[in-house]
Amino acid sequence: MIVEVAEMQITSTMVHTPVGDLPLSGSRWQVTDHWLSQRVTPTWAKVAAFAGICFSGGLSLLLLLVKEPVAQGTVNVTVTSGQHQYVARITVKHEGDVTAINQQVNYVRSLAAL
Template sequence: MNPYPSPDGDPWQQQNQQQPDPSAWNPADGYGAIEPYGAPTGGYAPVPAGPTPGGANEPVLSTIGDIAITQNTVITPGGRFPIRGTVWTVTDMTRTERSTPVWAVIVAILVFWWTCLLGLLFLLVKEEKTSGHIQVTVQGHGHYHAASIPASHRGLSAQINQQVNYARSLAA
């Protein structure tokens, strides 16, 4: 029994109560409202597929995280701005560790029981694990944007540096 009944009574006592119309629901009335893109209260507008502000339909030449680059424009979630005169920065915060995997230690112990020194060869197996992220920032014309790219493999840092150097060449 509920010691604090609601003013409308218990749910089983509410008969013929009309359900609210979902189309008349106002997102400002409740928590957790989902806003579509371009809503006046926030959210990022998607990049239009038509011609760019320069008048030409420029293809995207490269993407670095959530930064897209065309011949004359940088496109970020915060907006578009000219690429000429922008400053690009790369900060590599990755770390690569070499270690013996767990399976190799277990096999070395099991094989060591049957053949003494042959099991120790499994301890020579090494595994590389890369962790961290690479941060790319672009600033210019009153805009600043930082993209953080998680490191998935060892060569990703070199690939991102090549893409940023290409963007720098377009910005010059």
């Protein structure tokens, strides 16, 4: 095995997927990322708000208004070889993960072109 992208294992001649094997030579690879940014109340603010109710009445409940952005997403890696296609969906939490997946797929693309 040369590279592993999600559940796909790539050797010098084949792409092993859970549904079968595809030839690496001539395969086409596509990466699409889907991001969702949410604003959530952090855990520390929830704990501090409920612990502070005893000391400051309802004033500590203002801590529940504290929000922080949280990015969530998936990256779909699609490999197509002839009539066969496989899509791997990878959950990512950081943008650096997307960069790493793109680098892996670019390397596999270079192997497929040989």
